[in-house]
Amino acid sequence: MIDWGLLLLVLLAIAIGYALGWRSRGGAEEPDAPVLEPHYIQGLNYLLNEQPDAAIDTFIGALDVNSETLETHLALGNLLRKRGEVSRAIKIHQNLLARPGLEGERSKQVQLELARDFIKSGLLDRAEMLLQELAETSAHPLRTQCLEYLIEIYRDEKEWQKAIDAINQLSSRRFARLPDRWRMVQSHFFCELAEDALRRTDYLGARRQLRAAALADKQSARPSLLLAELEHRLGQDKEAIRTLKQVFHQDPSLLPEALPLLSQCHKSLGIQDQLREYLHELLEQGGSTPVVMALAELIADDEGSEAAARFLGDQVSDGPSLLAVGQMLQFQLSDQREPDENMLMASNAIRNIQKTRPHYRCYNCGFSGQQMHWLCPGCKTWGSVKPVE
Structure with a gap:
């Protein structure tokens, strides 16, 4: 059976060998074949003998880090990360950062890849520290990439307020309006904070978070559902009914989530x-x-x-x-x-x-289940799971 990962490494090795040979010729346009350096021959032997660790170390040691070869290094690290060999990817990127002459935007690009390695391996604290530093010192678009990865980390760690603050930093201009996609995501973060407050019976805090959620995304039905629950707990069933009726106009597909409480409130009021x-x-x-x-x-x-x-x-x-x-x-x-x-x-x-x-299905990835998830467990998309009729 073909090991496609090994085949890709072989192809990458050939590219590295060509680069080494080109470097050894000084880039001259000659009809002769490039001269392959000993490091390349040794690395290829390791690879063909199924010793990929030794092969990678040899290739990386042989290839200088410059504007022409940096992408080759990064491509190899990305390939290893996708294959789940994160420790090797981390080693490549850390070795790159230790090389003299790597500075400025090149260094920041490698640091971002290292942060992605840390995320993949579950080292979220290390990734967070690295991304925060990069976001503070980088310009667009690298800064935006760092903030988006930070938002993913805060989402997975349920650090909702930090996630909200990171989204606010996405706007490059003061008082500029956030894209609709991020306003929708931010609204869900406020709702998560509201649910935490409801569990603690902090009704004033819950109302404040829900007001912010509705302001972030007026078309989201989730704040209305939670606000209706809050009003019902406070004995304000008329207000709860009024709020629940907004769901039909915001997102009719979520009306099944509103009907049980709507019926209960009408029954309580007779x-x-x-x-x-x-x-x-x-x-x-x-x-x-x-x-x-x-x-x-x-x-x-x-x-x-x-x-x-x-x-x-x-x-x-x-x-x-x-x-x-x-x-x-x-x-x-x-x-x-x-x-x-x-x-x-x-x-x-x-x-x-x-x-x-299934009672619920994600319209984005097809994930299905028996309970409601505001964040799809399959594709990590907010608000994509809907009731199935």
């Missing part, structure tokens, strides 16, 4: 009729399956299971939904003194299917 009216309005605007299911529950409470089953039957005829069919069968079975065996079997089958199918 105004389920208003909820039923609101759900009918949503249905007329193209409401989703969760809206249909919530409305069916209200119909069952007001008019009985038979009426709820008829309502679901009408909805299923317009747009098939396995969840709605399963609930319709449940309503029909609840009205039977002796359950129909076939209906019971179908109902149980649908219930089992519902237990195994």
